[in-house]
Amino acid sequence: MLRIFVFGICFANLVNWQKWVFPFILVRFIMASKKQAVELIALQCGECKRRNYTTSKNRRNIQEKLEFKKYCPHERKHTLHKETKIK
Template sequence: MASKKGVRLIITLECTECRTNTNKRSPGVNRYTTSKNRRNTTGRIELKKFCPHCNTHTVHKEIK
């Protein structure tokens, strides 16, 4: 059976503060996975989500 390439993509969102912030609660980089519709959202997504390493809400950007 041939698989049909869907419209929705699974993407990864990474915290932007974890890379540069040295005064965070614990070491590491926080990542979330989600999906997006490639027809409606052609650009990269930026969402404000909670980062447990920074212990605050920060901007998470889409990475490939």
């Protein structure tokens, strides 16, 4: 009788433990997948090759390389900035 009682407590603890751990694992999994999808990129000036800007992009939504017309402070004019990787 005592054995069944102890077993019952152990089983209840196990159920509780899973109840707490499972959402935690799920959250960790979602966080990890989000981290992989969004990556930091640098915008490099097409003329002087300096990296003037940093931004982020979601690889799931945007597959092609980003290009922006942005101000280059070194040349003091607007030039085409292309996406490059940050080390």
